[in-house]
Amino acid sequence: GENVEQHPSTLSVQEGDSAVIKCTYSDSASNYFPWYKQELGKRPQLIIDIRSNVGEKKDQRIAVTLNKTAKHFSLHITETQPEDSAVYFCAASRSQAGTALIFGKGTTLSVSS
Amino acid sequence: GAVVSQHPSWVICKSGTSVKIECRSLDFQATTMFWYRQFPKQSLMLMATSNEGSKATYEQGVEKDKFLINHASLTLSTLTVTSAHPEDSSFYICSARDQGQPYSNQPQHFGDGTRLSIL
Numbered sequence: 001g002e003n004v005e006q007h008p009s010t011l012s013v014q015e016g017d018s019a020v021i022k023c024t025y026s027d028s029a030s031n032y033f034p035w036y037k038q039e040l041g042k043r044p045q046l047i048i049d050i051r052s053n054v055g056e057k058k059d060q061r062i063a064v065t066l067n068k069t070a071k072h073f074s075l076h077i078t079e080t081q082p083e084d085s086a087v088y089f090c091a092a093s094r095s096q097a098g099t100a101l102i103f104g105k106g107t108t109l110s111v112s113s
Numbered sequence: 114g115a116v117v118s119q120h121p122s123w124v125i126c127k128s129g130t131s132v133k134i135e136c137r138s139l140d141f142q143a144t145t146m147f148w149y150r151q152f153p154k155q156s157l158m159l160m161a162t163s164n165e166g167s168k169a170t171y172e173q174g175v176e177k178d179k180f181l182i183n184h185a186s187l188t189l190s191t192l193t194v195t196s197a198h199p200e201d202s203s204f205y206i207c208s209a210r211d212q213g214q215p216y217s218n219q220p221q222h223f224g225d226g227t228r229l230s231i232l
Binding site: 034041042043044046049089098100101102103104105106 | 144145147155156157158162164204206208220221223224225226228
């Protein structure tokens with residue numbers, strides 16, 4: 001089955017700096033890669049996703065890059081703000097109906113002002 | 114947009130009690146729903162895949178007799194934690210995708226989760 005590795009486990013940055021979180025996956029058939037932000041005690045919130053037919057996707061301060069050959073994908077947050085502080089999870093899955101998301105272990109991002 | 118409702122949001126009960134958690138897709142149908150468990154400061158771990166009208170598929174290490182899953186309709190899946198013990202205390206969360214839409218357009222929708230505390 002799929003295995004997703006995520007690094008780093010914790011990341012501290014100053015407000016305005018960039019933050020990068022990296023994930024690798026094992027199943028070469030995976031083709032959907034979402035990123036979630038989770039605040040304490042709440043559901044994960046989808047912040048951006050990418051499918052294997054593209055190498056990069058951007059939404060304002062957030063971007064995701066995908067390297068299918070190397071089986072890794074990364075989340076980039078620019079101009080970080082204190083409200084970006086949260087736990088971020090990457091995930092991977094195949095696109096067939098009924099296929100679950102497999103999550104990385106998470107990264108706790110702390111943005112200090 | 115698509116909404117998944119999960120109930121209850123918080124349960125505190127005594128050891129040995131069985132607890133049922135409901136997961137409903139409110140405005141779409143889902144032949145498949147997923148149940149995850151999240152311990153404090155850890156990731157979401159897939160427990161099982163719930164299939165409408167058939168048996169659930171459990172992940173390795175998850176006891177199917179302890180975590181009973183029923184998916185009797187296209188909008189409802191239930192997870193029953195039987196004879197719960199303190200080690201079962203966790204955050205349980207379900208998810209589903211609107212399978213009436215092309216996969217490429219639809220992310221997974223998560224419920225709000227159920228915090229289960231066994232005394």
